[in-house]
Amino acid sequence: MLAAGAWYHSKMSPVVTDLHYLLPWQFYPTVFLACVIAVALYVRGLAALRRSGTPVGFGRAFTFFLGIALNYAVLQTYVDFLAQHMFWIHRLQHLILHHVGPVLIVLAAPETVLRAGTPAPILRGLRRVPSWIGRPVRLFFRILQHPLIAPTLFVGLIFFWLTPAIHFTAMLDERRYLLMNWSMLIDGILFWWLMLAPRQVQGSAAIGYGTRIIILVAVAVPQMILGAYIALRSTPLYSIYAVCGRAWDISPLTDQQLGGLLTWIPAAMMSVIGVLVVLHHMMHDPEATAPHRPLPPPAEPAGSA
Amino acid sequence: MSVNVNVNVKAASALIMTFLLAACSASGPPYALANVTGLVAPLEFHLTDQNGQPVTAADYRHDIVLLYFGYTHCPDQCPTTLAMLGNALQALGPQASQVRVLFVSVDPRRDTVAVLKRYVGNFGPQFVGLRGDQTELTTLSKRYRISYHYEAPDKYGDYEVDHSTAVFVFGRHGRARLLGQSDNTEKQYTSDLRRLLANS
Numbered sequence: 001m002l003a004a005g006a007w008y009h010s011k012m013s014p015v016v017t018d019l020h021y022l023l024p025w026q027f028y029p030t031v032f033l034a035c036v037i038a039v040a041l042y043v044r045g046l047a048a049l050r051r052s053g054t055p056v057g058f059g060r061a062f063t064f065f066l067g068i069a070l071n072y073a074v075l076q077t078y079v080d081f082l083a084q085h086m087f088w089i090h091r092l093q094h095l096i097l098h099h100v101g102p103v104l105i106v107l108a109a110p111e112t113v114l115r116a117g118t119p120a121p122i123l124r125g126l127r128r129v130p131s132w133i134g135r136p137v138r139l140f141f142r143i144l145q146h147p148l149i150a151p152t153l154f155v156g157l158i159f160f161w162l163t164p165a166i167h168f169t170a171m172l173d174e175r176r177y178l179l180m181n182w183s184m185l186i187d188g189i190l191f192w193w194l195m196l197a198p199r200q201v202q203g204s205a206a207i208g209y210g211t212r213i214i215i216l217v218a219v220a221v222p223q224m225i226l227g228a229y230i231a232l233r234s235t236p237l238y239s240i241y242a243v244c245g246r247a248w249d250i251s252p253l254t255d256q257q258l259g260g261l262l263t264w265i266p267a268a269m270m271s272v273i274g275v276l277v278v279l280h281h282m283m284h285d286p287e288a289t290a291p292h293r294p295l296p297p298p299a300e301p302a303g304s305a
Numbered sequence: 306m307s308v309n310v311n312v313n314v315k316a317a318s319a320l321i322m323t324f325l326l327a328a329c330s331a332s333g334p335p336y337a338l339a340n341v342t343g344l345v346a347p348l349e350f351h352l353t354d355q356n357g358q359p360v361t362a363a364d365y366r367h368d369i370v371l372l373y374f375g376y377t378h379c380p381d382q383c384p385t386t387l388a389m390l391g392n393a394l395q396a397l398g399p400q401a402s403q404v405r406v407l408f409v410s411v412d413p414r415r416d417t418v419a420v421l422k423r424y425v426g427n428f429g430p431q432f433v434g435l436r437g438d439q440t441e442l443t444t445l446s447k448r449y450r451i452s453y454h455y456e457a458p459d460k461y462g463d464y465e466v467d468h469s470t471a472v473f474v475f476g477r478h479g480r481a482r483l484l485g486q487s488d489n490t491e492k493q494y495t496s497d498l499r500r501l502l503a504n505s
Contacts, residue, residue: 025447026447081452084450084452085452168339169341169344171450172341172344172345172450172484173343173344173345174346174450176344239486242470242486242487243469243470243471243484243486243487244449244450244451244452244469244471245451245452245453245467245468245469245470246452246467247452247454248454248467249454249456249467
């Protein structure tokens with residue numbers, strides 16, 4: 001009996017104590033609410049579209065939920081604690097917030113589902129927004145989504161938050177930490193929507209597929225340089241992790257090298273994936289592949305005369 | 306590598322700041338320790354001191370407070386830091402009576418009230434040993450964004466605790482002002498504390 005009790009304790013208590021890893025280290029109401037609202041609207045939209053006879057495929061819905069779940073996991077579980085006290089996990093957190101999470105959400109093309117799931121009074125209210133509010137908001141987003149400004153902002157935010165003195169304050173002050181993570185997530189969604197959403201969906205904001213490929217390659221280069229710089233440096237850049245204590249025993253340089261590699265390689269990989277998605281759009285977009293002018297007649301072989 | 310947060314963040318406006326500083330002689334040059342005014346949460350805690358008395362931040366509201374997390378079995382970093390702070394306080398002279406060093410144990414299992422009392426007594430009359438249960442420690446570690454963890458015990462059951470190296474400096478009424486790092490010297494503490502005593 002005692003043995004059974006001991007067995008139960010040794011087998012079961014890790015499971016029970018492990019549950020706390022799923023709970024928020026620090027509860028951020030904005031993150032929690034945003035995730036709950038996104039999931040609620042999406043589920044309502046799925047039901048509405050099914051009723052109207054145009055159900056959404058499993059893959060699309062799964063991709064959306066996976067994107068939301070990953071973002072939630074890096075902000076509202078024990079990962080958040082690790083990200084505050086280990087540089088490389090902080091880089092992993094930002095890889096999710098700025099790259100992987102937004103890419104999954106955008107690839108799921110959730111616009112129609114979210115619109116179908118938004119309660120009618122809210123949709124009506126949105127349509128009735130006076131132009132003195134609507135116009136500046138649209139202008140603001142058009143500026144953010146400008147083909148020169150969007151990539152500059154995307155790369156600029158990474159460099160900004162990784163500037164050692166700024167990184168120091170972001171890890172010390174909860175408000176700055178939250179601002180940092182929100183700015184990465186929002187910018188990630190804006191940037192990857194601009195890069196990956198089909199032209200028909202983007203409407204007037206759309207930029208050409210060729211331009212997108214240039215932008216995707218262009219943003220990879222500074223990320224690779226920054227990642228290599230961090231990974232290959234022989235002295236620690238970010239003293240805050242020593243000051244506040246690391247999550248477990250690891251040498252500061254190992255931590256920095258792993259963080260640099262995570263800034264360097266997966267970021268470049270994400271650009272490659274982005275280019276593949278854009279190529280896929282090009283092949284399936286009749287407008288993009290249609291020749292603009294008739295092809296010239298084949299040249300006469302030089303030696304035929 | 307010393308990071309002066311306040312100066313580096315505002316590098317772009319350094320020129321303007323120079324003019325402002327020249328115009329306003331009271332503010333003087335930047336502190337040697339990192340200036341964390343407005344970044345770190347105000348002093349707040351509910352712990353037990355080395356005499357077994359429950360204490361809160363309000364008990365120290367008239368003092369300049371240095372908050373440091375460590376443990377009495379610490380082989381190197383804690384005694385070095387506390388001894389250095391002790392010397393810095395001694396150099397302050399009679400003003401040192403307005404400063405308190407709060408040593409919060411991250412190892413309450415071994416650091417009983419009696420152990421803490423013996424330990425902090427080594428460093429000077431301004432040193433206070435504080436302990437709390439794991440719940441109270443977790444609250445504090447979230448508030449000050451610090452971490453600590455226990456390493457595997459050796460065959461004698463002794464274990465080390467990895468912990469933060471930060472010395473949080475609070476002005477009167479618990480307002481966070483400065484952050485000391487392991488490369489800050491005794492002299493820097495003395496001169497910064499002297500300025501804080503004069504200004505706050």
